[in-house]
Amino acid sequence: MAFASPHVTAVAVEATEFPDLARRYRVTGVPKTVVNDQVEIMGAVPQDTFVPEALSVLSAAAQQPEGRA
Amino acid sequence: MPLLSPSDQDQLRAEFAKMTRSVRLLFFTQTIGCETCPQTRQILDELPPLSDRIAIEEVNLVLDKERAAQFGVDRAPAVAVAYEDGAGDENAASTRLLNDSRIRFWGTPAGYEFISLVQAVLLVGGARESTLTDASQAALAAVDRPVTLHVFTTPT
Numbered sequence: 001m002a003f004a005s006p007h008v009t010a011v012a013v014e015a016t017e018f019p020d021l022a023r024r025y026r027v028t029g030v031p032k033t034v035v036n037d038q039v040e041i042m043g044a045v046p047q048d049t050f051v052p053e054a055l056s057v058l059s060a061a062a063q064q065p066e067g068r069a
Numbered sequence: 070m071p072l073l074s075p076s077d078q079d080q081l082r083a084e085f086a087k088m089t090r091s092v093r094l095l096f097f098t099q100t101i102g103c104e105t106c107p108q109t110r111q112i113l114d115e116l117p118p119l120s121d122r123i124a125i126e127e128v129n130l131v132l133d134k135e136r137a138a139q140f141g142v143d144r145a146p147a148v149a150v151a152y153e154d155g156a157g158d159e160n161a162a163s164t165r166l167l168n169d170s171r172i173r174f175w176g177t178p179a180g181y182e183f184i185s186l187v188q189a190v191l192l193v194g195g196a197r198e199s200t201l202t203d204a205s206q207a208a209l210a211a212v213d214r215p216v217t218l219h220v221f222t223t224p225t
Contacts, residue, residue, distance in 0.1 A: 001218065002171040004201055005209040009141070010217045012185060014176025015221045017105055019142065021175075025219060029211040030116055032221045058214060 001051065073220045074114050075176060081187065088194035090152045092123050093167060097137055097147040099130045109146035112178055122155035122194060146176040148186065152193045178223040 002010035015022040015030060025034045033041040033050075039057045041050060071078070096113055098106045116123045128136045130145050140149045150172040170193045178186040191197045201209070 001201070001205075001209060004199060004206055005212045005216075006171075007212045007214060008209065008218070009096065009171040009173065010218045010220065011173040011175060012181060012182060013219050013221050014174075014178075015223050017146075017176035021219070022221060025221065027221045030221050030223050034219045034221075036215075036217055047200070047202060047205055051201075051208055054218060055208055055212065057216060058212065 001054070071115060072112060078115075078119060081116075082119045084187070084191055084196060085116075085123065085194070087196035088120060088122045088191070090122070090193070090195045091154060092190050092194045093126055093151045095096075095126050095128055095136075095140060095142075095147050095149040095151055097130050097149070099145045103145045106146045108179070109148070109177045112183060113148065114177070116190070123142045123190060126193045140171070140173075144175060146175075146177060148178060148188050150174075150186075150193050177198070177224065182222060182224060 002008045013021055015027050022028075025032070025037075025040075029042065031044055034055065035041070035054045035057045039053065041053050044051070073081070073195060094113055094116070096110060098110065110127070113125050118123060128140075130137050130140075130142070137143065140151075142149060150170045151167050154166040154168065170189070172189045172193065174182060174186055174189075176182070188197075192199065199206070
């Protein structure tokens with residue numbers, strides 16, 4: 001996805017090496033994808049689902065952001 | 070001792086031979102407080118002997134803050150996958166333009182992450198086609214604002 005769009009950055013994070021990030025993003029299972037710190041995608045989902053869900057962050061930006069404790 | 074078996078090396082060498090662009094793996098490291106940096110370096114060092122189109126550039130996070138900021142990296146070990154413009158003079162590596170693929174690996178690229186790293190090198194190096202469908206490509210082409218995906222994995 002990153003290679004297909006100049007606006008997309010993809011970071012593979014090794015969760016056990018960076019427990020601070022795993023905590024911040026509430027990672028309880030892998031794989032877990034967090035998009036722009038807003039949209040969360042659990043598990044390995046098919047591309048037809050994954051890409052629209054990931055990019056939904058762009059339309060979701062206008063909506064009420066999810067509350068974070 | 071190499072981490073890869075001779076047959077794995079042969080298989081990778083054959084895959085890397087299809088590359089049409091040179092890939093540079095920027096390895097972000099720090100001397101103190103990075104237990105897994107030496108292991109990461111060891112894994113990365115397996116790749117350049119398998120292809121003259123793969124190079125490693127070590128970037129010290131503390132000493133080369135500018136380079137780290139350029140690639141948005143603030144922790145180690147981290148790997149950024151970059152590629153060089155094919156039009157450059159082979160003898161003038163430093164003047165060749167370095168393009169950021171915006172594909173990153175934070176943490177040791179071992180196990181499945183090593184396979185992901187190899188896949189990223191092959192994609193960026195032009196050795197394999199994208200697995201994205203036409204629909205995905207079209208959706209991505211319409212993206213006009215920054216989107217950052219953090220994909221959390223574990224090394225199994």
